[in-house]
Amino acid sequence: MPTKEEEAMATQTYSASTTAADVDEERGLGWVMFAATMLGLAGILNVIDGILAISKSHVYSATGTQYVFSDLKTWGWIVTLVGAACLAATFALFTGSQIARWFGITAAGLNAIAQLGFVPVYPFWALTMFALDVLAIYALAVYGGTRLRDEV
Numbered sequence: 496m497p498t499k500e501e502e503a504m505a506t507q508t509y510s511a512s513t514t515a516a517d518v519d520e521e522r523g524l525g526w527v528m529f530a531a532t533m534l535g536l537a538g539i540l541n542v543i544d545g546i547l548a549i550s551k552s553h554v555y556s557a558t559g560t561q562y563v564f565s566d567l568k569t570w571g572w573i574v575t576l577v578g579a580a581c582l583a584a585t586f587a588l589f590t591g592s593q594i595a596r597w598f599g600i601t602a603a604g605l606n607a608i609a610q611l612g613f614v615p616v617y618p619f620w621a622l623t624m625f626a627l628d629v630l631a632i633y634a635l636a637v638y639g640g641t642r643l644r645d646e647v
Contacts, residue, residue, distance in 0.1 A: 596635050
């Protein structure tokens, strides 16, 4: 049985002056906030993963694993730097600028590529992080909102 809040949301009406663009902007803003949250989560997890890889923690096995190039320490630095870029994109997205949106798409794309290179270490974890990046790119590319498009 739906609650009163769910019924209110289902029967939400808009004023006569509300246009379809206003409704799309509201929906788009939610997707941008979702993307910023996912980028922030991915950034924090990447920084932690990178620090663990750089410090030769016992979390990762450095022996017997083939990397795209170099070794675990190099991939640790790559993941840490990409994680820092994702965190910067998160804070930039909260400003609502179009440049921040494209920076977020770029950071998520770089993170997706870095995670695919990290697959030999932890395949399930890297593919999960890749999926977060794909969701963030989708949210920023499709639902940027008219408010973001009108600023530039």
